[in-house]
Amino acid sequence: MELGIVLPQPASDAPTPANLVETTIEQARLAVGLGVRSAWFAQRMDFDAIALAGLVGRELPELTVGTSVVPIIGRHPLVVAAQTRTTQAATGGRFQLGLGLGARNFLEPLFGVTEPRTITQLREFLTVLDPLLRTGEVDFAGQTLTARTAWSGHLPGAQPPPVLVAAMGPKALRVTGELADGTLPYLAGPKTLAEHVVPTITEAASAAGRPAARVATLVATVVTDRAEEIRARAVQEMAFYETIPSYRAMLDREGVARAGELAAIGSAEQVAEQLRAYRDAGATELVLSQTTLGNTEEQLRTWQLAEQARDW
Incomplete structure (x- = not known):
């Protein structure tokens, strides 16, 4: 089974922007040396995840x-498609675009969205994004957005990447299954995967x-000898969700x-057993997140x- 990581970022007030990039590259280089072959980047307000991935x-x-x-609220698919094609070309076809609706109570104050029609917005965003990534052209007018290209936006060498959506509710999962390549669920335990996410x-x-849709499941994971301490920290730090x-x-x-x-915490053997439960529930791949709950050694x-x- 493929197992990737969400690559943790340095604190935004610590390095300069150049050092942030350099430090992230060195973290990724270290992860590759340990056998990691896929890394994912969360979007923040102080850097662009698509650019950093590239x-x-x-x-x-x-x-x-x-x-x-990358939350779709506050972004237009014309811009996201251009960023995506650039990163896909820069990486030689090794980019995967993960999108999400975002947490409404967090994003609305930032972007001033007062009456979001989230499922309609997701459907229209994906409807526009697909031809943009395939041909660079679109002509669309919907309820939540309009997108037209005055010239071809095709970028040689940039094949359409996989598009995955952090869909959780039944409506979002159905739109994702219809229009995208898979989902990136977080805090979807094995029972929820088997009974809700995968079948929907x-x-x-x-x-x-x-x-068949990919189900790249994010799991907060820490291999540690301090399981009780780290579990208590996880309960505290993840309470926001x-x-x-x-x-x-x-x-x-x-x-x-x-x-x-739902965090997988314990010895390597204990964590492996917890992660295999996600595989058995239908996850096609696993993405380990929240590894900053532990120290560098962990x-x-x-x-x-x-x-x-890979041997599971």
Whole structure:
């Protein structure tokens, strides 16, 4: 099974922008040396995840890079498509575009969106993005956006990358199965994957005549000898997600009260057993996140699981 990582970033107030890029490349180089072959970058407000993925991927030809995730609120598909084609060309076809609706209570104050029609917006964004990535051309006018190209936007050497959506609710999963290549669920435990995420997106992809959808599942993971201490930290640091309705619904489906309960924490053997439960529930690949819950040594031990996971 393929196992990737969300590459942690330095604190935004620590390095200069140039040092942030250099430090991230060195982190990625270290991860590659430990067997990691795919790295994902979360979008923040102080740097662009698509651009950073391109810089890292160009430096490390062994590494597939992706975003997990770029919120579509506040972005136009014409711009995202141009960024994506550039990064795909720069990495020689090793880019994966991860998109998300974003947490409404976080993004609305930033972008001034007062009446978002999220599912319609997702459908129209993906409807516009697909031809832009394939041909560089689009002519679309919908309820939430308009997109027209005055000239061909095709970039030689930039084949369409996989597009995955951090979809969780049934409507978002159905749109994703119909119009994208897969999903990037977070805080979707094994029960939720098996009973909700996998069957919903699989049915939608099949009905649309698309290949089986990828289910690249993000799991907060730490290999450690301090399991009790790290678990307590995970419960505290991940509590934010419990206040977001979409994540709260996933936790309720799984039957857990705290987001931190879904973190895979313990020895390498214990963590491997927890991660295999996601595989058995239908995850096609795993992405380890929140490794900054541990120290540097624990982070490296966690990354070493990537090599072992190929034999699972």
